[in-house]
Amino acid sequence: MALIELINVNKTFKNNPILTDISIRFEKGLIYGITGNNGSGKSVLFKMICGFIPPDEGSIVIDPNYMDQKAKFPKNFGIIIDRPGYDGSKNGFDNLKTLAIIQSLISDEEIKNAMKTVGLDPDNKQKVKNYSLGMKQKLSLAQAIMENQEVLILDEPFNALDSESVENIRKLLLDYKNNGKTIFLTSHNQEDIDLLCDHVLRIDNYKLVEVR
Amino acid sequence: MSQIKNTVIYIVLCLLGVIFAASGAGGQTSTVWDRLYIVFFGFTEQRFFMDSFVYYCIIFLGFVYLFQTHLSIVLTERIYYQLIRYPSLYRWFWQFFRPVMLKGILLLTVLFCVTIIAGVWEGKSFSLTLMEVAGSSVPMLVYHFFINGFLQLMNYVLISFIVIWIWKKGEYSLITLGILMVLSLPILNQKLIFPSGLNSLGHVGGGENVIVQISIILLIYLLVELFIIYYLFKKRGVSL
Numbered sequence: 191m192a193l194i195e196l197i198n199v200n201k202t203f204k205n206n207p208i209l210t211d212i213s214i215r216f217e218k219g220l221i222y223g224i225t226g227n228n229g230s231g232k233s234v235l236f237k238m239i240c241g242f243i244p245p246d247e248g249s250i251v252i253d254p255n256y257m258d259q260k261a262k263f264p265k266n267f268g269i270i271i272d273r274p275g276y277d278g279s280k281n282g283f284d285n286l287k288t289l290a291i292i293q294s295l296i297s298d299e300e301i302k303n304a305m306k307t308v309g310l311d312p313d314n315k316q317k318v319k320n321y322s323l324g325m326k327q328k329l330s331l332a333q334a335i336m337e338n339q340e341v342l343i344l345d346e347p348f349n350a351l352d353s354e355s356v357e358n359i360r361k362l363l364l365d366y367k368n369n370g371k372t373i374f375l376t377s378h379n380q381e382d383i384d385l386l387c388d389h390v391l392r393i394d395n396y397k398l399v400e401v402r
Numbered sequence: 403m404s405q406i407k408n409t410v411i412y413i414v415l416c417l418l419g420v421i422f423a424a425s426g427a428g429g430q431t432s433t434v435w436d437r438l439y440i441v442f443f444g445f446t447e448q449r450f451f452m453d454s455f456v457y458y459c460i461i462f463l464g465f466v467y468l469f470q471t472h473l474s475i476v477l478t479e480r481i482y483y484q485l486i487r488y489p490s491l492y493r494w495f496w497q498f499f500r501p502v503m504l505k506g507i508l509l510l511t512v513l514f515c516v517t518i519i520a521g522v523w524e525g526k527s528f529s530l531t532l533m534e535v536a537g538s539s540v541p542m543l544v545y546h547f548f549i550n551g552f553l554q555l556m557n558y559v560l561i562s563f564i565v566i567w568i569w570k571k572g573e574y575s576l577i578t579l580g581i582l583m584v585l586s587l588p589i590l591n592q593k594l595i596f597p598s599g600l601n602s603l604g605h606v607g608g609g610e611n612v613i614v615q616i617s618i619i620l621l622i623y624l625l626v627e628l629f630i631i632y633y634l635f636k637k638r639g640v641s642l
Contacts (some may be wrong), residue, residue: 195455237482237639237640240482240485240486241480241639242485242639242640243638243639243640244637244638244639258489260489261489261490262489262490263485263486263488263490263492264486264491265489268486268488269482269486271482272482273479275478275479275480275481275482275483276479276480277475277480279406289483289484289487292484292487292488292497333483343598358511360591
């Protein structure tokens, strides 16, 4: 069974089409790159896959191993969607801890390890409102991976990162893929897509077209 | 202004009103229950005092304003990172709403205790009689303060939740507050139709039937609001 299957999915917003008749299967253990112009519907596609917004027509089927019965949202998914959203008055660790408490799956040590993995100092007491854009982006990445999520949906994960950090995150994502994780990502940098993705899809005229 | 500063200002205003008896009449009452009645008189179709109305708005709509500010931040900044860790929107809503309910109960309890303590401090009697309202009782007053107060507060909160969930804009939340204030005016709410201002202690003067009627009205509105939220979650999800 496919990890995620979209069957004849349509989505409109205020009578404007966003995605039309999308049918596609996403398999486990691969990196998928989704490209498209600004406002083409990449974020909407991700939100629908996560169950945050329902399709107007069609259906999205998630492998039952990633979806509890009666649940609306998949489990074991790590995401970066829209923007890195944090409580600016807390430090990075406390922000992640607030999210980790929801499921209580990981220890403080695992949160700190996730921060170190993306290049953040877990003992830094600086409030997030004083973080640079790159640090905020790294914090987003740490939140997406900290619970050892099996599926990562990353909207522009390389935004605002310096070249060294981009290298680190690329390596990290390739390691994850080699360990069987599935990754969806968008990037405006073609090099990220070329280097990382097994399949590349483009949203063009409300359709999802396979590019590679 | 940060949420913490807003909260501090809100708490200070609430406490100042209680301690210095917002209506100015608090000092002339003879029992602590009369003092509670006067401080939280609010407004009714029979009696309207501007200072009581303003104090009511500060306490109850101030609470909703703080809630709206928090909700707006969560919805625009953090919602997806929270949601992906819950099995459904309903579970998220319950986890989000539970602390709001507890804060509502805490608010009423603190206001009640501080009012009573301030009354004792002023040397008022603890005797279980209400001199200000003929034919009414202290248990009814306390019931109305806590039960209808809580139901009214939750009505305000759910209405603002619905508005923000649909439009996700801070300006709309301010407009909602304004509409709620206008709907609170006695001239518009003589029949107790709108779920606004119904927890004013002034209604205790209407007798037991009115108090029970208010509870039922507020409960019905709460059920309708919960149904609307259920519908929004099912049909629209987190919106676009």
